[in-house]
Amino acid sequence: MSAADVGVFGGSGFYAFLDDVETLTVDTPYGAPSGPITVGKVEGKRVAFLPRHGVKHDKPPARINYRANLWAMKEIGVRRIIGPCAAGALKAELPLGAFVVCDQFVDRTHGRADTFFDGPEVAHVSAADPYCPGLRQLLVEAARELAIPVQDGGTVVVIQGPRFSTRAESRWFADAGWDVINMTAYPEGYLARELELCYANISMVTDHDAGAPGAVPVSHAQVLETFQGNLANLRRLLFAAIPRIGEQPQDGCATALSGAHG
Numbered sequence: 075m076s077a078a079d080v081g082v083f084g085g086s087g088f089y090a091f092l093d094d095v096e097t098l099t100v101d102t103p104y105g106a107p108s109g110p111i112t113v114g115k116v117e118g119k120r121v122a123f124l125p126r127h128g129v130k131h132d133k134p135p136a137r138i139n140y141r142a143n144l145w146a147m148k149e150i151g152v153r154r155i156i157g158p159c160a161a162g163a164l165k166a167e168l169p170l171g172a173f174v175v176c177d178q179f180v181d182r183t184h185g186r187a188d189t190f191f192d193g194p195e196v197a198h199v200s201a202a203d204p205y206c207p208g209l210r211q212l213l214v215e216a217a218r219e220l221a222i223p224v225q226d227g228g229t230v231v232v233i234q235g236p237r238f239s240t241r242a243e244s245r246w247f248a249d250a251g252w253d254v255i256n257m258t259a260y261p262e263g264y265l266a267r268e269l270e271l272c273y274a275n276i277s278m279v280t281d282h283d284a285g286a287p288g289a290v291p292v293s294h295a296q297v298l299e300t301f302q303g304n305l306a307n308l309r310r311l312l313f314a315a316i317p318r319i320g321e322q323p324q325d326g327c328a329t330a331l332s333g334a335h336g
Contacts (some may be wrong), residue, residue: 171283
């Protein structure tokens, strides 16, 4: 029997999610994950939670062991994962506190270990539609029922960090038509696909990025302040959505490796 049915990765300022938990330490072929996994229940559904930056936020975005984190989730039986993250808005019309349930990403990172197939086994896994449509729909519907501002679909551009963008970079991203900007959404979501897990991203708008119309330079303190102010909505959304998450269907996530091997 698996230890958990659903996994949740926590981002900046989101270090506790469940009460009455047990703690699991998981070894992986890729080293240690960001920390121990805590497992608890939400209306009978077993949920595994792992803060991607570490409990003390001592792992910057480029140093997170994403492969170990995803492998550990699969090792304990998780097949469906939700990845909330703080994000800057690239569009003025996206209000602070809104949730964007993304359907696309653009990778602007470099040097991250972003595949399980770096030899001798090789596979080329499609990333055309990188986020699980079933989980996405469930999250959007739950947010709307709770009257939480939510955008169904959008593109998150993922930068290396830890620095924020220059105004020129931010305007470039905005001019491309992308919606939000973040430092951790890649390779987390794609690695889930390589493991044939379902994964959905929730980008929480904490600021307007430097190139957005009328934006002021962002600070980490501002990001945390807005994120902390919206944690109640995130918790409400997760507690409403998680009990509705069923077993993984035989969808594009579960069959991602079919025909992918060289």
